[in-house]
Amino acid sequence: MSQAVPQRLRSHPGYERVPQVLAYLDPGTGSMLVQLIVGGFAAAGVALKLYWRRFTSLFRRNKAELGSAEPDQDR
Amino acid sequence: MAPRGRDLAAEGRVEAGSFRDHDSRVVVAPDGVFRVLSPDALDDWNALRASRLWAELQAEARVVATEPAEVDGLPDLLATEPAGALRHERVPFVSYPYEWPFSMLKDAALLQLDLNRRALREDLTLKDASPYNVQWRGAAPVFIDVGSFERLRPGEPWAGYRQFCMLYLYPLMLQAYKDLPYHALLRGSLDGVPPSHARAVLSASGDRFRKGVLSNVLLHARMEDRYADADGRRVKSEMKNAGFSKALLDATLGKLETLVRRLEWTGGDTAWTGYGEDNTYDAESAARKAAFVREAVGRRRTRLTWDVGGNDGTYSRIAAEGADTIVALDADHATVDGLYRRLREERRTDILPLVVSVTDPSPDLGWRGLERASLERRGTPELALCLAVVHHVCITGNVPVRELLDWLRALDATVVVEFPDRGDPMVQKLLSGKREGANPDYEKATFERALEERFLVERVDAVSATRTLYEARPRA
Numbered sequence: 001m002s003q004a005v006p007q008r009l010r011s012h013p014g015y016e017r018v019p020q021v022l023a024y025l026d027p028g029t030g031s032m033l034v035q036l037i038v039g040g041f042a043a044a045g046v047a048l049k050l051y052w053r054r055f056t057s058l059f060r061r062n063k064a065e066l067g068s069a070e071p072d073q074d075r
Numbered sequence: 076m077a078p079r080g081r082d083l084a085a086e087g088r089v090e091a092g093s094f095r096d097h098d099s100r101v102v103v104a105p106d107g108v109f110r111v112l113s114p115d116a117l118d119d120w121n122a123l124r125a126s127r128l129w130a131e132l133q134a135e136a137r138v139v140a141t142e143p144a145e146v147d148g149l150p151d152l153l154a155t156e157p158a159g160a161l162r163h164e165r166v167p168f169v170s171y172p173y174e175w176p177f178s179m180l181k182d183a184a185l186l187q188l189d190l191n192r193r194a195l196r197e198d199l200t201l202k203d204a205s206p207y208n209v210q211w212r213g214a215a216p217v218f219i220d221v222g223s224f225e226r227l228r229p230g231e232p233w234a235g236y237r238q239f240c241m242l243y244l245y246p247l248m249l250q251a252y253k254d255l256p257y258h259a260l261l262r263g264s265l266d267g268v269p270p271s272h273a274r275a276v277l278s279a280s281g282d283r284f285r286k287g288v289l290s291n292v293l294l295h296a297r298m299e300d301r302y303a304d305a306d307g308r309r310v311k312s313e314m315k316n317a318g319f320s321k322a323l324l325d326a327t328l329g330k331l332e333t334l335v336r337r338l339e340w341t342g343g344d345t346a347w348t349g350y351g352e353d354n355t356y357d358a359e360s361a362a363r364k365a366a367f368v369r370e371a372v373g374r375r376r377t378r379l380t381w382d383v384g385g386n387d388g389t390y391s392r393i394a395a396e397g398a399d400t401i402v403a404l405d406a407d408h409a410t411v412d413g414l415y416r417r418l419r420e421e422r423r424t425d426i427l428p429l430v431v432s433v434t435d436p437s438p439d440l441g442w443r444g445l446e447r448a449s450l451e452r453r454g455t456p457e458l459a460l461c462l463a464v465v466h467h468v469c470i471t472g473n474v475p476v477r478e479l480l481d482w483l484r485a486l487d488a489t490v491v492v493e494f495p496d497r498g499d500p501m502v503q504k505l506l507s508g509k510r511e512g513a514n515p516d517y518e519k520a521t522f523e524r525a526l527e528e529r530f531l532v533e534r535v536d537a538v539s540a541t542r543t544l545y546e547a548r549p550r551a
Contacts, residue, residue, distance in 0.1 A: 009309065024096045025203050029305040030298030031237035031270075032314060035327050037290045038236075042326035050317035 082148030083109055083160065089152060091445035096202070099222030100152040107162045110222055111149055114158040119199075119225040126197040132218075137186065139210075139219045140164035161221060167400040167427070168379065169453045172206040172242065173261035174429040174437060176412035177250050177340040178419070179216075180257075183209040184243040186216045188332045191235075195325050200227045204235030206242050207265075207447075213400075213424035214415055230315030233324055240291055241267030244335065248292070249276060251338040252285050256408055258430055265441050270296035287334040342409025360539040364493075365393060367536050368460065371491045371546045372397040377457040381488075383433055384464030388414045391426045394460060400425055402456070406432035433464070433482075434472035451486070459483065461492040462544075463501075469517050470505040476516045477525045484529040484549055491546050494522050499541035519543070 036047035087102035087109060094100070098116035102109045112120060123129050132138040144162035151157065172180055183206050191201045201223045208220035233239075245268040246257030253276055260268050274296040277288050302310070356364070368390050372380075377398045382391040385403030387410060394401045403426055405411050414428045431437060431450060440447040461483065468474045483490050495502050496519045506513060526532060530547035537543045 024098070025234050025238060027232065027234040027307065027311075028237040028299060029302040029307040029310050030300070031240070031295065032232040032307070032310055033302060034290065034295045034298045035232045035236055035323075036314070036319075037294055038330055039323050039327040040330055043323050046314070046318045046320075046323060050313060053313070053317065 083111070083146045084148045084150035087150065089150070091443070092207070092441065092447060094442070094446075096222055097154050100150075102150060102152070107144075108165055109144055109146065110161040110163060111152055111157045112159045112161065112222065113153050113155045115155075116222055116225075117158040120159070120161065120221065122226050123199060123221070123224045126199060128193055128197045128199070131193075132190070136212075136215070137190070137218060138221065139166065139217050141221050163219065163221070166210040166217065166219065167212060168402050169448070170211060170402075170427060170429055171261075171437065171447055172246070173258045174431055175206075176408055176415050176428065176430055177247065177342070178412050178415050179211070179428075180206065180243065181247055181335060181338060182419070183216050184239075184247065184335045185332065186218060187239070187243065188328050188335065190218055191233075192325055192328045192332070194224060195227065195321055195328075198227045198321075199224055200233075200324070201225070202234055204233075204239035204243065211427050213426050214418035214428075215422070215424050227321065229321060230319050231311060232314055232319055233327060236327070237270075238267070239331065240273070240295065241269060244287070244291060244331070245270075245273040247335065247338045247340075248273070248285075248287065251340045252277065252282060252288075254340075258408070262437065262440070265447065270299050286337055291331075291334070340412070342412055356539065360542070363536060363538040364462070364544060365390075367534070367538065367544045367546070368393050368462070368491055369396065370534070371458070371489070374489075379454055379456045380458040380460070381456040381486075382460045382462075384462065384467065385414070385428065385460075386410055386463070388418070388426060388428065390460050390462055391428075394458070395423075395425050398425070398458065400427065403428045404431040404433065404450075406430065433468055434474060455486045456488045459486055459488045459490045461490060463493055463495070465492060465522070466495050466499070466502045466505055466517070470502065470509075470514050473514070476522050480522075480525045480529050487549055489546070489548050490530065491544065492526070493538075493542055493544050494519060495542045502541070 036043045036050065083102055083104060087104040090101035090103055090108075098113040100111045102111060133140065141161050141163050144160040146160045149157040149160060172183070175183070186209060187201070187204055187206070191204075194200050202225045203220075203223055205220075208218060208223055209216050210219050211217065242261070246261060249255040249257055249260070249268070255276065257268070270292065273292045277283070277285070277292050282288055283293060372394050373396065375397070378400065380394045380398040380401045382388075382394055382401055382403045385391050385405045386407075388403055391401045391403040403411075403414065405414075405428070408430050411428045411430045418426055418428065436450045437447075439445065439449045439452065465476075465479065468479050469476050483492070497503075497506070497517065502517075526545060526547060530549055532545050532547045534546040535543060
C-alpha cells in the first residue's frame with residue numbers, strides 16, 4: 001500500500017511532464033477543479049474525462065480519492 | 076531611459092508591496108519606477124515584448140508605459156541573480172481596491188479578464204489576478220504589473236482564479252447582491268474574501284440561484300473544503316491529462332467576463348447623491364464659492380490637489396483647471412460611484428475619485444505594515460480643498476476643531492476651507508440628535524483662532540449668512 005501510490009503516480013502518462021516551475025501563487029486544489037464547472041459546456045468534457053479516469057482507476061488499483069495525499073508522500 | 080552606469084542598488088528604495096512574486100521586484104528611484112527581473116521573468120518579458128499584444132496595449136495605454144532599463148548595478152533582491160530591469164512610468168497617485176467604488180472595481184476586473192484573454196491568444200497568460208496590479212489615471216484603469224505576464228504552460232488551469240474570486244468577484248457580488256460594502260472587508264484582509272466567507276453570506280435560498288453564485292461561491296467553497304489536503308500538483312497533472320486546454324481557460328475567463336459585466340449596483344438614493352443639486356446653497360452663494368475656489372486654484376499650478384469631501388466633484392472640476400491630478404475623497408460610496416461613472420463617460424484622466432473617510436482614512440497595512448501605504452504616505456497635496464466638510468468631521472466624527480486643523484497643517488498644503496457656523500441648517504441638523512451644548516468647540520471664533528495659529532489666512536469670504544471660506548497658507 002505504501003508503495004502503491006507513488007507507483008500509480010508515476011504510471012500517469014503526464015507524470016514526468018509535471019512542470020517543476022511553480023507559480024508563486026498557490027492556485028488552490030479546489031479552485032482548480034471548480035474551473036471545470038465555471039468553464040461551462042466547454043469544460044464538461046474534461047470534467048467527465050477526469051472523473052471517468054478516476055472511476056476506472058477504482059478497478060485498476062486500490063480505491064483512492066482524487067489527488068489525495070498519502071502519508072508516504074513528501075510532506 | 077536611465078543613464079548607463081547608474082547603480083539602482085544605491086539610489087533606489089525597494090517598493091515594500093512588491094515582494095510576493097519572487098521573480099520581480101520594484102524599486103523606486105528619483106527618476107522612475109524600476110522592476111528588477113529574474114532570468115525567468117526576463118524571458119517572460121521578452122516573450123511579451125515580442126508579441127503583437129504588447130504594442131497594442133502600449134498604444135491603448137491599458138498597461139503602464141514600460142521600457143527596458145540599462146542599469147549596471149542591479150540590487151540583489153531576488154532569490155536568483157537579477158537578469159535585467161524595466162523602467163515604468165509613474166502613476167500619478169496610488170490607490171487601492173478598498174478605496175474604489177463599485178464601478179471602479181468592476182472596470183478593473185474587466186481589464187484584468189480582458190488582458191488575460193488577449194494574452195492567451197499569444198500563448199501568454201497572467202500569473203495572478205490582483206486588483207492591486209491596477210492603478211488609475213483619473214477614471215482610466217491602467218495595469219501596472221508587467222511582471223504578471225508569463226508564457227502559458229499548456230494544460231494548466233488558471234492560477235489566478237481563486238485570487239480573482241477573493242479580490243474581485245466576491246466583493247462585487249456582495250455589493251451587487253447583498254448591498255454589503257466590501258471596503259471594510261478588503262481593508263481588513265489584503266487577500267480578500269475567502270470562498271467560505273462568501274458562502275456564509277450568499278448561501279440563503281434567495282441568493283444561491285443568483286448568477287454565478289452556485290459555481291463560483293458555493294461549489295468553490297465546497298471543493299476547497301473537500302480537497303484541502305489534496306496534492307495540488309497531482310490534480311494539476313490529472314487535469315492536464317484529461318485535456319484542460321487554452322480554449323477551456325478562455326471559456327472560464329469568458330464566463331467570468333459575462334458574469335462581472337452583469338453585476339450592477341446603483342447605490343440607491345443616499346443622503347449625498349443628490350447633494351450637489353439639493354444643498355443648502357442658493358445660486359448666488361454657490362457662484363461666490365466657485366469664484367473663491369477658482370481664484371485659489373489659479374494662483375499656481377499644482378501637481379496634486381486633494382478635494383476632501385469631494386462629493387459630486389463640482390469643486391474637483393474647478394481644481395482641475397490648475398492641477399495635474401485631483402484626488403476627490405468622499406466617504407459616501409454611492410456618490411463616489413456616481414462621480415466615477417460621469418468622469419468615465421467624459422474620459423477624464425485627471426480626477427481620481429476615492430471612497431475615503433477623513434475620520435477613518437486608509438492606514439498602513441500588510442506585511443510589517445508596509446505593504447500598502449496609508450493615504451498620506453502615498454503623497455500629500457500642494458492644495459487641499461475642504462469644502463462643506465469641517466462640520467461633518469467635527470460634529471458627526473467628534474474630531475476636536477483644533478485637531479482637524481493640526482491634521483490639515485500636517486499636510487503642509489495651502490488650504491481652502493469652509494466653516495459653516497452653528498446657525499447653519501446643516502450644522503443644526505447634525506447637532507439635532509445630540510444633547511444641548513454638544514461639541515462646544517465648534518464655534519467660528521474657536522475655528523478662526525486655531526486656523527490663525529497654524530496658517531496665514533490670505534483671503535476670507537462670507538459666502539452665505541452662515542458659511543465662511545478661508546484660503547490659508549501653512550505657517551513656517
